[in-house]
Amino acid sequence: MKVYRIQNNKLELTEENIPSIKNNEIIVKIKALSLNYRDLLVTEGIAHWKPKENRVPFSDAAGEIVEIGEGSDRFKVGDRVTSLIVPNWEQGKLTPDKINVAIGGPSSDGVLAEYVAFPENYFCKIPDYLSYEEAATLPVAALTAWNAIIEQSNLKLGDTILIIGTGGVSLFALQFSKLAGYNIIITSSSDDKLEKAKALGAHHTINYKAHKDWIQEVMNFTSGQGVNQVVDVVGGSHISESLKCIKSEGIISMVGVIDGATVGSINTGTIMYKAAKIQGIETGSTEMYQRMLIAMNLHKVKPVINKVFPFDKVPEALSYLKNGSHFGKVCIEI
Numbered sequence: 001m002k003v004y005r006i007q008n009n010k011l012e013l014t015e016e017n018i019p020s021i022k023n024n025e026i027i028v029k030i031k032a033l034s035l036n037y038r039d040l041l042v043t044e045g046i047a048h049w050k051p052k053e054n055r056v057p058f059s060d061a062a063g064e065i066v067e068i069g070e071g072s073d074r075f076k077v078g079d080r081v082t083s084l085i086v087p088n089w090e091q092g093k094l095t096p097d098k099i100n101v102a103i104g105g106p107s108s109d110g111v112l113a114e115y116v117a118f119p120e121n122y123f124c125k126i127p128d129y130l131s132y133e134e135a136a137t138l139p140v141a142a143l144t145a146w147n148a149i150i151e152q153s154n155l156k157l158g159d160t161i162l163i164i165g166t167g168g169v170s171l172f173a174l175q176f177s178k179l180a181g182y183n184i185i186i187t188s189s190s191d192d193k194l195e196k197a198k199a200l201g202a203h204h205t206i207n208y209k210a211h212k213d214w215i216q217e218v219m220n221f222t223s224g225q226g227v228n229q230v231v232d233v234v235g236g237s238h239i240s241e242s243l244k245c246i247k248s249e250g251i252i253s254m255v256g257v258i259d260g261a262t263v264g265s266i267n268t269g270t271i272m273y274k275a276a277k278i279q280g281i282e283t284g285s286t287e288m289y290q291r292m293l294i295a296m297n298l299h300k301v302k303p304v305i306n307k308v309f310p311f312d313k314v315p316e317a318l319s320y321l322k323n324g325s326h327f328g329k330v331c332i333e334i
Contacts, residue, residue, distance in 0.1 A: 003113035004314060005054045009045050011315055019117035026075060027067040027117045031132035032308075033332040034060045035321050036140045036168070037256060042104065043318060049106045059085040059104040061111035062126065062135035072120045080132070081123040083111050085139050090121065090286040099282065112314065114334055124289055127297040137168060137303040137329040138292075140283055145172035146292040147284035148231055148253035149180060155251075157181040159228040162218060162245055163202075164238070166193045168329040169255050171304045173231045174200055179299055185221060187214060193327050200304070218245045226250060234258050240266050243276060252278045304328030 001018050004011050021027050035058075041047040042057050051057065062082045065075050075081065089098040103122065104110025126135040155161065160183040163173045170186070177184050178201035186202045188194050194205035204221050208214040218227060226247035232238060233256035242252045243266065271278070284292075295301070306326040309317040311334045321330050 001114040002311065003056060004058075005056055006043060006051050007054060011043055011057070011318075013312065013314075018115045021067050021069040021117055023069050024071040024119050025069040025117050026065050026072055026120050026123065027115055028061075028063040028081060028123065029066045029115055030061045030063040030111060030113060030334055032062050032136040032334065033058055033111060034133075034136040034141070034168070035317055035330045035332070036060060037258060037321070038140070039104070040318055040322055051106070055104075056109035056112055057104050058110040058112040059083060059102070060136055060139040060141075061116070062132045062138075063116075065123075066115070068120075074120045075123070075125065080126050080128075080135070082126050082135050083116075083118075083139050084122055084124055084286055084289065085143075085283055087119070087122040087286070089284075092285070094282055094285075114311075121286070124286060124293070127293060129297065129300055130303075133305055133308055133331045133333060134303045136331055137305065138289075141168035141329060142172045142296075142303065143284040143289050143292060144255050144281055145169050145176055145231070146295075147288055148255055148281045149173055149176040149182075150292075150295075151284060151288055152253065152279060152281065153180075153229060153251065155180070155182055155228050158183060160185065160222055162227040162230045162242075163187070164231060164242070165233050166190075166197055166327050167233060168304075169233055170231065171197070171200065171328050173255075174202055175301050176295075177201075179295065179301070185218060185227065190327075196327055215241060215244050222247070229253060231255060237265075239278065243267070243270055243274070243278075246274060246276055249275045250277070252276065254278060254280045305331055307331070308333050 065079045085103050088101045161177050163170050163186045166188045184202045185204045186197045187206045187208050189209040206214050206217045229251040230242040231253050232242045235257035306328040308331045
């Protein structure tokens, strides 16, 4: 089989044997993968942790089960599944022992291969209406958005949410906000992307390049009140901007660090004055994932895929992701 490994700080495509199965494991033939900003940080060696030599990267994949090890009873051969990035977080609160095991992370190989072998709790069955490419977008982008919008939010029908950007997490946040009945504002630097976002259900769009004082646009749309929640994929100094947009007791859901993991100068007095809540969102549990799949299947929510690359063009796909011109998810097909 073909598999990508990180060797000498770069991706190398190698030829290896299909992994042998162990007790309680399943072997999955990977059909599609999707890219996340985390994959870019890891493969470029700028993540907050350094991947081990020969580490297989990537966390998000969909495929078909081709072999089941002794002791495994959750699935059968032929089942269509996706990976779960934090497999030991099956339910309840996130704890250090659960987060320490993450696919494609410091302690575990990832899924950038034609076949993978993992314990059965590393996977979840997917609805039939989704293609493999669509299903591959779910483990990080969709679940992170679902956790922020549905699981952790206290918004009510008709409340206003501000979504930053039009990448994978942002568009899932838009789609789930529509299901929840929220009033949706979304930002982008592209009028074309904003028109597409409107077609997905956004009620108000703001081009932050055309409107330098885009925060005032948010305030104008909300009659000076601000929004109930911001989904912030940028992080860094942008948190100060999000803080200006929320109303009293508003929530800032931190779902990305595109601008870096270090926060700039934040007016902590504003946090106190507004009784603001700034919450980090770390994907979600298997239980949350299953609830999300039920809702998606009920409403036939279709993930937005911008571009699909062949397996031998993964470096090009990462470059495309880094360019930032995508609307929705970037995928790999095998």
